[in-house]
Amino acid sequence: MPRPEIRFCRLCGTATAASIPPGEDRERAVCPDCGYVDYVNPINVVGTIPVWGQAGEQVLLCRRAIEPRKGYWTVPAGFLEFGESLPDGAIRETREEAGARIELGELFSVIDVVHVGQVHLFYRARLLDLDLEPGLETIENWVVEFDRIPWDEIAFPTVRRTLEHYVADRAAGAFTVHTETIERRRSH
Structure with a gap:
């Protein structure tokens, strides 16, 4: 099963961008507007x-x-x-x-x-x-x-x-x- 794609920030609704946040080791859905990082967990x-x-x-x-x-x-x-x-x-x-x-x-x-x-x-x-x-x-x-x-x-x-x-x-x-x-x- 592919990892779910998070397209929009759940806090402000802005389109997210895939990037590796500082201190992280993998790509996440990050909101370029408010900075929220969306983690997809089991x-x-x-x-x-x-x-x-x-x-x-x-x-x-x-x-x-x-x-x-x-x-x-x-x-x-x-x-x-x-x-x-x-x-x-x-x-x-x-x-x-x-x-x-x-x-x-x-x-x-x-x-x-x-x-x-x-x-x-x-x-x-x-x-x-x-x-x-x-x-x-x-x-x-x-x-x-x-x-x-x-x-x-x-x-x-x-x-x-x-x-x-x-x-x-x-x-x-x-x-x-x-x-x-x-x-x-x-x-x-």
């Missing part, structure tokens, strides 16, 4: 791995009702809103996409997706009940055993990697925070 995506059962033997998946990857499975996640903490965003996204009430646990995975300018952060969570109601972005919810996850139907590499880490940590009996970078797939 977007945060937050979500949860909501589990159910006495030993957390099942996970809540959501079948996407929207593109990208409509019809594929994911965990509840979405864009963090301005003025919202990471935990608050993860709880909100879980409620919006699955109608799920959760007890939020620890941060579990942080995955950089540099080529699209995103950072995906997933928290462990425990479902408080199975009174679920798919939101507008979800076709259906599915509480499924970990050994029945439809791996070939998982919507995004970040979700797949997070679930793989979760399955491995669960089998090992110890959870840790996972960090990694997902590289752009090269076409042949």
